[in-house]
Amino acid sequence: MRSVVLTQWTFLLMVVAVASGGCSHTQQPERRVYVISEDASGVGSNLESGTGGAGAEAYCNEMEKQCFKKCWRRKPKEPSIEKHTENHHKYCSSECLKVFMQCLKEQEELERQESQSQRKELHFPTVDAALDWIRVHKTEVAIGTVVIVGGMVAAPYVIAVMGGALVLAPL
Numbered sequence: 199m200r201s202v203v204l205t206q207w208t209f210l211l212m213v214v215a216v217a218s219g220g221c222s223h224t225q226q227p228e229r230r231v232y233v234i235s236e237d238a239s240g241v242g243s244n245l246e247s248g249t250g251g252a253g254a255e256a257y258c259n260e261m262e263k264q265c266f267k268k269c270w271r272r273k274p275k276e277p278s279i280e281k282h283t284e285n286h287h288k289y290c291s292s293e294c295l296k297v298f299m300q301c302l303k304e305q306e307e308l309e310r311q312e313s314q315s316q317r318k319e320l321h322f323p324t325v326d327a328a329l330d331w332i333r334v335h336k337t338e339v340a341i342g343t344v345v346i347v348g349g350m351v352a353a354p355y356v357i358a359v360m361g362g363a364l365v366l367a368p369l
Contacts (some may be wrong), residue, residue, distance in 0.1 A: 229368040230368070231365050231367045232325060232329055232355075232366040233364075233365050234336070234357070234363075234364040234365060234366055235333060235363065236362075237362065237363070237364070238359045238362055238363060238364040240337050241337065241339060241357075241359070241364055242337065242338075242339060242340045254302060254305035254306065254309065257301070257305065258301035258302050261297060261298065262294045262295070262297055262301075265294035265297045265298075266290050266294045269290035269294060270287075270290050274289050274290075276289065319343070320332075320339075320344070321345075322346070322347055322348075323347075324348065325355075328345050328366060329366060332364075332366065336364065339357055340357070341357055341359060342356060343356065344356055344369065345357060345366060354368075355367060355368055355369060356368075356369045
């Protein structure tokens with residue numbers, strides 16, 4: 199009796215597993231190349247260079263000025279340098295130049311990371327929405343940008359140039 203009940207339960211679980219497993223997958227959309235534009239000229243022409251820019255330099259200049267004011271108000275760490283002398287000025291200039299250069303390096307790295315994250319991946323609900331947006335914003339996209347359609351990371355596309363045409367191709 200016990201083995202019959204166990205067999206029935208096993209059979210019932212197998213039927214439920216097979217029935218639910220058959221419906222659990224979704225159809226993958228057709229993976230084909232889409233032509234965005236016959237002419238790829240002007241693509242990415244409005245992208246910023248990401249080389250620091252005036253904003254980063256102005257910010258770092260201000261950091262350097264703050265550093266110098268703070269350094270000038272205090273007695274130098276080196277005992278051989280007297281406060282408010284020419285050597286003190288050189289010392290503060292040297293120390294704060296290091297602060298300025300480190301600041302620039304950090305700002306450039308932040309800009310590089312931001313530009314990569316903003317340009318490397320675009321998300322759209324449908325292929326048609328992606329194509330429409332890219333056609334209108336052709337100058338703002340970069341070749342090699344990954345395009346995710348319908349949230350499917352497993353089937354991304356990439357913006358590329360093929361034979362002089364701007365295309366959206368499966369990755």
